[in-house]
Amino acid sequence: MEWFLIHILVILVWLISLFKVLYDSSPSNVQFLSNGGENFRKRKIMLVVAHPDDEAMFFSPTILHLVSKGHTVHILCLSTGDADGKGNIRKEELYHACTTLKIPRQQIKILDHPELQDGFDNMWSSILIAKILKEETASQNIDLLITFDSYGISGHRNHRDVHNGICTFLCEELHGSIEAWELVSTSIIRKYSGPLDVWLSILSAKNSRGRMYCLLNKHPQKSYMAMAQHQSQWIWFRKLFVSFSSYTYINVLKKINL
Secondary structure: OHHHHHHHHHHHHHHHHHHHHHHOOOHHHHHOOOOOOOOOOOOEEEEEEOOOOHHHHOOHHHHHHHHHOOOEEEEEEOOOOHHHOOHHHHHHHHHHHHHHOOOOHHHEEEOOOOOOOOOOOOOOOHHHHHHHHHHHHHHHOOOEEEEEOOOHHHHOHHHHHHHHHHHHHHHHOOOOOOEEEEEOOOOHHHHOOHHHHHHHHHHHHHOOOOOEEEEEOOOHHHHHHHHHOOHHHOOHHHHHHHHHOHHHOEEEEEEOOO
């Protein structure tokens, strides 16, 4: 009987948390890049990721929020994800996933640089990444970057190298005209708590005094649909990840200040 009551309680809290994600209108979710309503301006944003499927697995709440607010979102993927020899397939899967997320094909760029190859043991040069970012941000008139934090959510070396490359780029920016935000990594318990993490995420954003924002995914099914486009990666444990990961429901972004 006790286990039955515990199960009922967990399900109830899960449903309450999901309701909070779907229908919350907290200032943190509304005010990100709004600058106080009347001063709102549309931004040209570049999401910088390491591999095809990073955008769907980790950043879909951010993408969906930004697109819904009318911002222009570009995606720069620094590799084809060719560790298993499926790079060309994964490139096409990324285009299909971005269609689900309402990002036009012409706003997506996927690199296949010999020094930026997918792999846990492949260290990427932050200087090279900074050089690429300088070229890409200038060509697209980008004024804001979003990427991984220093841990990279899963700890993948390529994710961390992307973060380091952006930090190098920001240090080299003479005028500081481009701002950057990082997706905050959480503990493994929070990572697999699904919508339950909404309470701690909102609290941390409120206590940050504008340095962090909590973006809630009003359409988590779109995250699932986007990840499903990555058919070469769509195996059972990734299906479970998208269903139970807090990153399907919530993104906490923190401004990168060097």
